[in-house]
Amino acid sequence: MLPPKVYTFLCACFAAMGATLYGYDLGVISYVLVAPDFLKTVNLDPVKDANYIGFIVSSMLLGAFVGSIPASLIADAFSRRMAITVAGGVFIIGGILQTAAMNKETIFAGRFFAGLGIGMLGVLAPLYQSEIAHPSVRGMLTATFQFFLGIGAIVAGWIAYGVEQTHPNDPMAWRLPLGFQMAPAVPLLILSFLLPESPRWLMIKGREEEALHTLARLHARGNIDDPFVRGEFYSMQAKVGEEAQLDQSWSLIFKDRTNMRKVLYGIILQFSVQMTGVSAIQYYAGTVYQSVGFSKSTALLINSLNNINALIGELACILLVDRVGRRFPLIAGNILAGSCFAVATALAKQFAVGGGNKGQGIGFVAVLFVYNFAFSACIGPLSWVYPVEIFNTAVRGKATALTCMAAWISNFMIGQVSPIAFANITWKYYLVFTVCGFTNALTFYVLFPETKGRTLEEMDAYFRRTHWFVPGAKEDPVSTHERDMQLAQEGRMHRSTAADTEKGLQAGDYNHKEHVQY
Structure with missing residues (x-):
């Protein structure tokens, strides 16, 4: 029989395959949008239809927003495992529609249904992981969600890059990458019953x-x-x-000040993630890297390499999060993210005003690699770890759905406005992410208490006695061994x-x- 922590970790990894679907869809769309046959098939012009292209990208996130509440209702009524199974089935429907698309409407519908499944799994996987975890490794288990998201992005990137090299103008350049996204959903659909409830x-x-x-x-x-x-x-x-x-309805969230405070923290955290600029870079990697002098093919290769860089950062988070906690990485990671975008903004400006050279282009790529590592090690994984672990059992499913909805709607916003921003204000768009990195860090320093090592059952009492101005709170750190x-x-x-x-x-x-x- 496997050691308990190994067995629990493997169960968490199985649930985290839902994140692979999300990561794959995040990673694949930047390759699909520049495939000539895709643009021809769905009748899109990259310049004239920038708003519609943004809507194709963000429709997945709109679907995820819609899918969050049903996920919590199914999970509470029929079990976490059953809800994961349903989410896998919904995603497969979306994958089929995308792969077979012959027009704008079908690709939009496919992205929306895939988003429904992703939205459900964004609630369910961290929820399930946190509820089966040993308190001493809860951060590690829940952080696997972002790690598997990174795996999905890597697989998407290299598959899409490979077919772009071999069949650049054929339907395979986009239909094969879109079709492959359904592979991780199959075990979620048919094998979830093997997980412990x-x-x-x-x-x-x-x-x-x-x-x-x-x-x-x-x-x-x-x-x-x-x-x-x-x-x-x-x-x-x-x-x-x-x-x-207590009243088990939604009013338990909205009538209790502590529950509302925790939901607010989850919403703030999820919005802050998007305001670091991660999705703008991920979705529109081709546009971003071409703007500093690289060819389309090189831009896609850079993005694929950066996905590997992100995975290394996510692995670092898994290994260290239960040692260093949640609070310090969120503060330090956002400071580093803001600093990186400050440098990237200065370099991007050189190309926008007609200057810029190869060395500056390489420097721009290098600083985004540093940013992506910092985000993946300190910010992205914790956006799934922190919200789900602060809620009590009575509201965890519903409250997690609300915080995930914040993740999807903020992601939708970035996906929708980014192509317009890149087209109209170019390098100045990066200033938003520069400023937000520093304001995010200040917010976490002031508001977010440390949760490392505490059991799920003690979070209510901990938040009720912890002052909202965290630096002034008198709370000793928790030793997981002592707990x-x-x-x-x-x-x-x-x-x-x-x-x-x-x-x-x-x-x-x-x-x-x-x-x-x-």
């Missing part, structure tokens, strides 16, 4: 015995008497019992109390029988 979902459904056995399977090789498992179980049981006394020891001690105490109670009941029953016999 979320123990917290089982608990809120009153299936406590199943929840205990699932916790034991995830964290103790199936040993239901393990002290840590027992401690975690009793903590979940107490929290769910407390939440059962594990505390949960194990609670488990032993509960087991000891339960055993003493059982002995007392048995002794009382025995004395009662003796008295009756006498």
Whole structure:
């Protein structure tokens, strides 16, 4: 039998395949939009139809926005696993429509349906990962979502780049890359039932015995008497019992100041991610790199290499996030992102005013590689880690849907306005991302408390006692080892109390029988 943390990590990776779909769609569209046969088939002119091209890109994000709430409703009603299965099926419908597209309307519909599936998985994968994770590695498990997103972008980039080199003017240059996106959705559709169910979902459904056995399977090789498992179980049981006394509707979010504060933090974080400029570079890589003197083919190659660079950054986040926490990487990563765009803006201006040379073009690429690494190591993964771990079980599905909707609508905004901005204000567009990098860092420094090492069940109490101005809050950092020891001690105490109670009941029953016999 696999070690518990390895088994849980593999379960999280399976769920994270949903992010591969998102990453693939993010990565593939920049190649599709410059394929001559695609432009001819759907009758698009890159200059005259810039607004419509932006809408094709962003329609996937509009679909993701629409898919977020249904995902939370299905997950709460029918289980996290069932919702993942449904999302995989919806995405495949979108993939078929895109691959077979013969006009603008079909490609738009395909992107929208694929977005529905992606929006559902953007809620479900981090939700499921956080609920099965051991507190000491919750950040690592949830950060795999961004890592698999990076894998999807890499696969998309190299497939599209390869067919562009061999069949640049053929339908294969865009139909093959679009068709391949359905591959990761197949196991999500047919194999999700092999995953263990979320123990917290089982608990809120009153299936406590199943929840205990699932916790034991995830964290103790199936040993239901393990002290840590027992401690975690009793903590979940107490929290769910407390939440059962509350209104379970959407009003639980909007009428509770702490829940609203946490939703606001999630929305701020998701908007801040897009305002670093990541999607503008990802979606329109061909335009961005061609603007500093590179050919279309070289621009696509640069983008493919930058995707590998991003994956290395995402791996660094997975390995370090539970050691360094969430707060410091968000602050430092945004400062570095703003600094990189300041340099990129100055270099891009040289080309826009008719100057610019090869060295400056290479410098522009180099600074965007630094930016992409910083984003992937410090910002992107944490945009999925932080929001989902701060909510309690009663509202986690619904609240995560709201924060994901913020991710999609802000992404939609960038996808829609970027081609217009690049066409009209060129290098000045990068100034927006320069400023936002620094304002993001200030926001995180002021508002966002550290969540590393804390259990999901203690987040409510932690946020209620933590002042909104975080630098002035008096909260000591949490040691994950100490937290594990505390949960194990609670488990032993509960087991000891339960055993003493059982002995007392048995002794009382025995004395009662003796008295009756006498």
